[in-house]
């Protein structure tokens with residue numbers, strides 16, 4: 479057994495003494511993986527058929543590095559075949575199908591996802607590393623809800639955009655990340671299909687399996703061949719999709735760096751683009767807030783999905799007068815988080831998604847210590863194999879530190895302080911990002927005052943990381959542009975007479 483984070487021995491002495499409330503030990507409660515059948519090898523799903531890949535790579539389980547399957551490394555020629563299939567399906571009837579008919583397919587997909595949700599949840603946790611209770615209770619229900627929600631819009635586009643003659647855009651190229659593999663697929667596919675587009679989707683390199691299982695659902699739903707095509711592979715496959723001449727729109731979720739490169743590449747081509755990029759959200763706690771409730775929101779804000787969340791509340795701003803009690807409560811709560819097997823139903827914090835992401839977290843955490851922040855990691859026993867990082871809190875953080883500026887995308891919180899609402903606002907907005915924010919206070923007028931001034935696409939009040947398909951999501955500044963979810967989420971997939 480290994481004790482501590484990636485980061486251990488020499489830091490142990492910096493750990494404060496924390497009483498662990500009740501020394502609970504939990505019997506293991508593993509979810510069975512028998513429900514999922516993983517094939518040895520997967521090709522590309524193109525025109526309703528499986529295409530044999532010329533080259534493959536192993537996709538693994540981050541909890542123990544077990545090789546799960548061989549998956550295709552899509553070449554530009556593979557992407558070309560998928561785009562051609564999508565173009566044919568578009569011209570061959572999908573784009574002119576009445577909205578009420580498209581809706582039937584989306585409703586069917588939503589119901590099938592619900593019926594098979596346990597199977598998908600297990601596979602999502604196995605391939606991605608997130609706790610089963612999250613994939614079961616958050617990812618799967620929300621993915622199904624997205625299909626239900628956009629199914630409802632499919633025959634109402636004329637009412638959603640009156641007098642603007644909404645029409646589909648054409649073939650959409652969609653590139654998604656590894657933090658919410660199936661949910662991001664749902665966010666991308668549901669509005670695109672509801673509006674009458676066809677799609678080529680590239681899953682993230684490390685988490686292709688739920689997207690490949692989803693092809694089963696497309697067949698069960700009898701979606702016409704070519705309407706959705708899935709080509710797996712790494713960043714090169716994504717780049718080939720962006721470069722493809724016959725794609726009319728690109729939707730990308732991932733890092734700001736790749737997003738900027740895509741934007742440069744598409745400038746002047748007339749292709750539509752939406753970018754959902756990184757974040758460094760401020761979670762702001764005022765001295766009148768319900769502290770215990772706030773602590774739960776802070777924990778959910780940064781340790782949910784191991785902090786692999788673009789809208790994670792990674793910068794905590796605490797009003798000076800409550801700094802000490804709040805940090806004490808937070809550290810006490812941290813010591814109760816159970817880190818371990820993603821398939822165990824008791825697990826709160828699962829495995830880090832990849833070795834590369836673990837290296838990135840370790841490097842940024844080391845920079846925090848070096849720059850002078852104080853680190854706290856609760857005592858924690860980690861599994862021998864796999865990728866793990868202990869939930870971490872940094873106090874004594876200056877705004878200039880890298881851990882307060884850069885997206886860590888891991889279970890690492892930076893705590894800063896403020897005295898007045900004006901100061902909280904100025905510090906919260908002092909970031910190149912602007913995806914989300916949280917405000918904790920009993921005062922309604924202060925919530926509204928802050929929400930109007932925070933430069934963030936989503937502002938949560940007295941809660942955090944809440945999602946609903948009817949609510950638009952997206953960024954300001956370097957967090958990207960365009961909205962997903964809600965009525966707003968239809969617009970990027972439509973052309974108008976204007």
Ligand code: NAP
Nearest residue numbers: 654655681682683712713716717732733736755756788887
């Ligand atoms: P990424 O490289 O931007 O990955 C996003 C998607 O884009 C993946 O499918 C990726 O393929 C693909 N891709 C990579 N290079 C591409 C290119 N040149 N053209 C087109 N597509 C390309 O992000 P990452 O490497 O997975 O993670 C790096 C950092 O990005 C994280 O530490 C985090 O800070 C941030 N991130 C943000 C979000 C978010 O939700 N906003 C999600 C994930 C990551 P591969 O899977 O092969 O890379």
Ligand code: MG
Nearest residue numbers: 683713733736
């Ligand atoms: Mg990458």
